[in-house]
Amino acid sequence: MRERVALVTGAAGGIGSAMVRELAGRGWTTAALDLGPAPDADYAVGVDVADPGQVSAVVRRIEREMGPIEAALCAAGHYALVPVSDIAWEDWNRMLRVHLGGLVNVCRAVTPGMAERGRGAVVGVAADLALGGGDAEAHYSAAKGAVIGLVRALAAELAPAGVRVNAVAPGPTDTPLLPPDSPWRRPAFVQALPTGRLAAPEEIALAAAYLVEDGTFCAGEILSPNCGAVI
Template identity: 55%
Template sequence: MTRTAVVTGASSGIGAATRAIMTETGWTVVGLDLTPSDDGSVLQCDVANPQSVADAIERVRTQFGPIEAVVSAAGHYEIVRLEDITPESWSRMLRVHLGGLANVSRAVLPDMIERRSGTIVAVSSELGITGGDSEAHYVAAKGAMIGFVRSLAAEVATHCIRVNVVAPGPTDTPLLPAAQRTPEYVAALPAGALATTDEIAQVIQFLVDEGGFCVGEVISPNMGAVI
């Protein structure tokens, strides 16, 4: 009997790589994304909308059974100086990242608590730890995800549910800005390369399948950008 997992932001980047590696390791994985797939493996869902998430999660449960793992990887990024961040842009950044994590967690936790089993992995960023230039709203949202995970992990650990966060460094995804793709920037990284989405997905898959001792942890695979 296969286990069921939900991955948000599953149509591209880290979410798509995570969906692939978890499928390869025996999970039935259903993605949630604004861009759905033709084969039904990725359902259309706005993670910033609590009702959209609740409806999608219920659809997954009905079709595939209990959800045992969730990976919150939906993302949004832009480089904007603080004085140019509009209220709408600030709100969207928080609603997608922090709101998306909170919404999917709220939707799956009652069943996980009842079964006393489950795991949630959030995808934050090493910028949520270190900060970054001209991306205050993105950094604020990613940092808030780390605080949320630590608090939620403490709240549900007694129910045998694990909540952890992966905070990747420079990773070759569509969201990576051009300034972090230059040969000079990449050469300056201690590892001399950007992380791939598959490499980050391997860390996520480890937390889901093997990291039973990890509760409220922040793991930051960042190619040596932060040591």
């Protein structure tokens, strides 16, 4: 069997770490990019995904040492609950540079090789807030909305070359990204969800793995496993 290499950003914890474990269980060799350690991956390197030079150099190193990257899953990101009038410009810019810029940098580094080989899959991580918005979540919602726009544009551009670009847009998920005092953890909100619970990171990883392996007919699709938060 040909070794399959998957690149996962934001792999030190939460959804990204769950993606690494899910793909590893399916036989993929995993390479992790994160500012922190990612012990579940076969290969891990500390990278700021907002820095295009770092991402490009690491992708070249991974493909030289491990083989061609056939799947890239971009889960790197952060979250903040701040009223729009209180968001500092540097925080606006950082939110966009990590979520949108991180996806752009990975795509620019991996998709030329994918297109040359005629196969590959990219999965971005958006959020249900990009679909429905949220109080005091303007810069996060805007960044995730930009991810959806980029995914759909790249899907149209790259699908003819055999490269599928899609996204998952999770709802509130039980990861450290949601602090204990998050409004999305309040019992009244959780109980109001049709499922009556938050999603697990492993469930989001399962949706992403579907887009990588089984969703060969998917291009520009946004799967939103959000426990019914947005219907």
